[in-house]
Amino acid sequence: MRFVIVGAGLAGHTAAVHLRELAPQAKIDILGDELGLPYDRPPLSKEVLGEGAPRYLANAETYHENGISYHPGQTATQIDRNRSEILTACGNAYAYDRLLLATGSRARKLPDSVGQSSKILYLRTLEDAVRLKSVLRESRRIAVIGGGFIGLEVAAAARAMACEVFLFEMTDRILSRGMPAILSRWAEKLHRLNGVQFEFGSKIDSIHHQDDGSLRLRWNAFADVDAVVVGIGVQPNTQLASDAGLDVDDGIVVDDRCQTSDPAIFAAGEVTSHPVLGGAFRQRLESWKVASGQSLVAAKSMAGIDSHYAEPPWLWSDQFGHNIQSLGVLQNADRSVVLDDPETNNWTAIFLDSHDKIAGAIAVNNGRDISMLKRALLHDGIIPEKLLNRAAR
Numbered sequence: 001m002r003f004v005i006v007g008a009g010l011a012g013h014t015a016a017v018h019l020r021e022l023a024p025q026a027k028i029d030i031l032g033d034e035l036g037l038p039y040d041r042p043p044l045s046k047e048v049l050g051e052g053a054p055r056y057l058a059n060a061e062t063y064h065e066n067g068i069s070y071h072p073g074q075t076a077t078q079i080d081r082n083r084s085e086i087l088t089a090c091g092n093a094y095a096y097d098r099l100l101l102a103t104g105s106r107a108r109k110l111p112d113s114v115g116q117s118s119k120i121l122y123l124r125t126l127e128d129a130v131r132l133k134s135v136l137r138e139s140r141r142i143a144v145i146g147g148g149f150i151g152l153e154v155a156a157a158a159r160a161m162a163c164e165v166f167l168f169e170m171t172d173r174i175l176s177r178g179m180p181a182i183l184s185r186w187a188e189k190l191h192r193l194n195g196v197q198f199e200f201g202s203k204i205d206s207i208h209h210q211d212d213g214s215l216r217l218r219w220n221a222f223a224d225v226d227a228v229v230v231g232i233g234v235q236p237n238t239q240l241a242s243d244a245g246l247d248v249d250d251g252i253v254v255d256d257r258c259q260t261s262d263p264a265i266f267a268a269g270e271v272t273s274h275p276v277l278g279g280a281f282r283q284r285l286e287s288w289k290v291a292s293g294q295s296l297v298a299a300k301s302m303a304g305i306d307s308h309y310a311e312p313p314w315l316w317s318d319q320f321g322h323n324i325q326s327l328g329v330l331q332n333a334d335r336s337v338v339l340d341d342p343e344t345n346n347w348t349a350i351f352l353d354s355h356d357k358i359a360g361a362i363a364v365n366n367g368r369d370i371s372m373l374k375r376a377l378l379h380d381g382i383i384p385e386k387l388l389n390r391a392a393r
């Protein structure tokens with residue numbers, strides 16, 4: 001059996017390791033478009049911007065010892081479904097019996113018309129993180145565009161380096177995509193207390209270089225900064241799949257076995273549009289947990305073992321030493337129950353659906369609540385009595 005994996009992020013790497021265990025005789029190739037070894041992405045906006053080192057997922061010896069052929073710098077450009085081959089930009093061809101697409105996402109860019117400069121930075125890859133860190137070290141004032149997790153984690157890292165930080169968010173609150181207002185209020189207060197300055201409802205019209213090397217931002221006012229960091233979301237890398245005629249709807253459409261509309265082709269990680277909560281709807285989730293969980297299901301399915309992905313959405317973030325966790329689907333919730341005091345740095349909000357069952361939760365420095373609520377969500381959806389006792393009356 002020949003397995004080819006396109007994408008050497010967490011999903012691609014983890015699937016290769018599982019496939020090796022499940023199919024000891026199989027040929028396994030991983031194609032990655034970056035040059036180095038696969039690494040874990042969450043530390044890029046946290047430890048790597050501080051004093052920490054990147055977390056590599058493997059080294060060349062482990063791949064060699066496990067008979068996994070890792071091909072860095074190989075950008076896949078075409079799936080030839082008739083010949084069951086992947087073609088790359090370098091002109092190589094890799095034949096497959098089962099193919100896994102773990103192509104992830106890329107950073108959404110500001111339009112070129114806003115301005116172009118080597119000091120307008122994005123954060124998606126290890127190379128981006130290393131460059132950003134060195135620019136932050138040299139900067140006194142920076143602008144961050146976008147108040148999502150990237151923007152906020154970069155703001156926290158920049159403040160730790162004593163940079164002045166202006167954060168521009170086009171909506172009226174931070175974390176507005178998918179996170180509830182109670183978390184936005186808490187996180188904004190935390191960031192303000194730590195010196196981050198906010199501009200809401202503002203889109204940058206232009207960014208110009210000035211003679212002294214700084215950048216001038218224009219929206220309905222002006223600001224001069226040394227660098228601009230942009231975190232305005234991501235776009236899934238679906239081109240390869242759509243060019244090959246696979247079903248794509250925002251992400252690559254897969255079933256709960258991670259199989260695409262072609263039975264020989266599978267997909268895993270944040271590029272997938274997959275069924276959530278028993279198939280009630282489908283979602284593309286930008287989360288480490290999806291990459292790690294779906295890679296096991298995809299590997300089993302590719303090896304012919306029955307397996308289904310049924311994990312509820314879960315993600316976390318660390319900001320100014322505080323841990324935020326989010327569980328489940330919060331957008332469709334009808335009401336919430338708050339445990340402890342959201343004015344402090346330890347609280348949990350549980351979101352309930354129209355049947356008063358748990359839809360999801362947010363916990364600030366309360367990771368244990370999330371573990372308990374996850375079990376309850378998967379069991380009967382009822383809030384455990386032990387937690388209810390802490391609800392504000």
Ligand SMILES: NC(=O)c1ccc[n+]([C@@H]2O[C@H](COP(=O)([O-])OP(=O)(O)OC[C@H]3O[C@@H](n4cnc5c(N)ncnc54)[C@H](O)[C@@H]3O)[C@@H](O)[C@H]2O)c1
Nearest residue numbers: 146147148149150151168169170231232233286315316317
């Ligand atoms: N801890 C974590 O889970 C974590 C941490 C970092 C990054 N990530 C992931 O990295 C990816 C990228 O994160 P992100 O923060 O860039 O995306 P995001 O979509 O979470 O947030 C983008 C923010 O930018 C705002 N925005 C969009 N266009 C804008 C504009 N022109 N001007 C001002 N604001 C604008 C949006 O309103 C939104 O608040 C996501 O997949 C995210 O989940 C996750």
